[in-house]
Amino acid sequence: MKEKNYLYRLRRENNKTQQEVADYLNIEQANYSRMEQADLNKVSPITISKLAKLYDITADSIIGQIAAIQQKTVRLAVLGLIPAGTPIEAIEEIIDYIEVKEEMIKSGEYFALKIKGDSMSPRICNNDVVIIRKQEDCTNGDICAVMINGDNATLKQVKKENDGISLIPFNEEYKPMFYTNKQIQELPIKILGKVVEGRYNF
Numbered sequence: 001m002k003e004k005n006y007l008y009r010l011r012r013e014n015n016k017t018q019q020e021v022a023d024y025l026n027i028e029q030a031n032y033s034r035m036e037q038a039d040l041n042k043v044s045p046i047t048i049s050k051l052a053k054l055y056d057i058t059a060d061s062i063i064g065q066i067a068a069i070q071q072k073t074v075r076l077a078v079l080g081l082i083p084a085g086t087p088i089e090a091i092e093e094i095i096d097y098i099e100v101k102e103e104m105i106k107s108g109e110y111f112a113l114k115i116k117g118d119s120m121s122p123r124i125c126n127n128d129v130v131i132i133r134k135q136e137d138c139t140n141g142d143i144c145a146v147m148i149n150g151d152n153a154t155l156k157q158v159k160k161e162n163d164g165i166s167l168i169p170f171n172e173e174y175k176p177m178f179y180t181n182k183q184i185q186e187l188p189i190k191i192l193g194k195v196v197e198g199r200y201n202f
Contacts, residue, residue: 006065007043007051008036014055024054030122040065042199073099078129082113082145084120084155084169098129098199109134111193113145113155119169120155124198130155132193143195148179149187158191165189 011021022032025047035043045059052059078096098112115128124130124143138144144158146167156167156177164180179189 005036005040006062007040010051010055010062011036016054021051021054025050037198074102074105076100076105076110076112076131078112078114080113081116082130082153082155084115084117084124084126096129098131100131100197104131104196110196112199115155119171119174120157121171123170124155124195129199130195131197131199133196134193136191138191138194145192145195147190147192153192155195 011018018032018036019029022029025032035047040062048062049059052062075097076099077094078098080093080095095114100110100112104110110131110133112129112131115124115126115130118126120143130143130145132145138158140158140160142158143155145153145155146158147153154167154177156169159166159168159176164178165184167177167179169176179187183189
């Protein structure tokens with residue numbers, strides 16, 4: 001998923017643990033951990049002010065880091081919704097735009113999708129946005145957007161097996177979906193791309 005952002009570096013420079021910072025912000029440690037992997041534009045001004053006070057710096061210094069990152073980004077369209085649950089009809093209308101690093105766009109073809117459902121929680125949650133690199137194959141353990149029956153899509157972890165493929169949810173309340181090699185060819189089952197980054201909502 002997404003690389004650590006400026007908040008991670010700032011915390012390490014000040015020799016603080018994630019739990020210490022989370023306690024200061026009065027949030028769960030898991031939520032703060034996700035914040036260190038988030039688009040800094042998603043972090044609220046109130047949180048930025050609290051962090052500035054914690055580290056004895058100005059809020060402007062943190063905002064300056066955000067501005068510096070923005071100067072090296074381009075807009076990527078968010079194409080509708082993809083279910084993290086039971087496959088539903090794929091939607092490819094543009095519903096939003098997000099900022100991504102310019103270097104990323106130069107390395108391949110990418111698209112973004114908004115998540116609907118909770119089968120991939122707690123790692124990927126409802127209304128999160130995932131950035132996907134277009135590719136027709138993957139390795140075991142990759143989280144991929146997968147097309148089923150030609151018009152239904154889902155987001156799952158892919159596990160290849162000798163007799164077929166399993167699409168694995170992270171939420172234990174959901175069961176894996178298994179497709180035989182014959183079904184892969186006849187339905188068909190097609191990998192659309194691999195998740196390379198997540199944008200989390202706070």
